[in-house]
Amino acid sequence: MQVVCLQEEAFYALFDKVVEHMESKRKNKPAKWIDAEEAMVLLNIKSTTTLQKLRDEGKIRFSQPQKKIILYDRDSINEYIEKHARETF
Numbered sequence: 403m404q405v406v407c408l409q410e411e412a413f414y415a416l417f418d419k420v421v422e423h424m425e426s427k428r429k430n431k432p433a434k435w436i437d438a439e440e441a442m443v444l445l446n447i448k449s450t451t452t453l454q455k456l457r458d459e460g461k462i463r464f465s466q467p468q469k470k471i472i473l474y475d476r477d478s479i480n481e482y483i484e485k486h487a488r489e490t491f
Contacts, residue, residue, distance in 0.1 A: 435465060435473040444479050456482070 408416070436444075441462075442453055456462045462482050463475035
């Protein structure tokens with residue numbers, strides 16, 4: 403095993419770079435669970451009733467962590483869109 407010694411200043415500079423790198427990776431990845439507004443944008447719909455219909459029919463996944471909070475699974479919305487894609491001639 404090899405031991406590496408760093409001065410305190412160098413250690414904290416390295417640590418800051420690691421944290422910065424991890425935060426930049428996290429920011430580039432879209433959130434798995436999104437709110438109704440973002441779900442409607444992805445689906446290109448204007449009505450919350452249409453969104454509720456998709457939810458009630460089991461066409462898109464959702465989670466309801468609290469009574470008035472409903473979150474939608476971004477992956478299931480993308481799968482729904484892909485499933486209804488039509489090939490060109």
